[in-house]
Amino acid sequence: MPLAMFSLELRELTKYTLAKTLPGVDANARYFRTDRMDWPEYMSEIFDRAGYAGPLAIFGMMSQSAEWGDTGLSPILGPTYGFLVDDVALGLLEGKGLDIIPERVIPLYNVVI
DSSP states (O other): OHHHHHHHHHHHHHHHHHHHHSTTOOOOGGGOGGGGOOHHHHHHHHHHHTTTTTTHHHHHHHHHHHHTTSOSOHHHHOHHHIIIIIIIIHHHHTTOGGGHHHHHHSTTHHHHO
């Protein structure tokens, strides 16, 4: 679990540094998500990222994906399905058009936007 804690902090620091170097992206405290978590939420996140939930984590991701308005199948079928169906197709149905594509496809910006 300490390695999962360290990697989460390193991930947040990397995203902040990347946002600071890219033009047009505001580097602010929103990248340090764990600083705003209380202990039960933080420990739940670390437990999940350390892999202790095992295959049951997939069902949790499916439930969370469905709550966010996606199809819920992207955790099983992979990132290509998630991009094509959940982002592009559902974005077109919701009237967002193809505006979702630049923030998902442009390298480096897709990490911080």
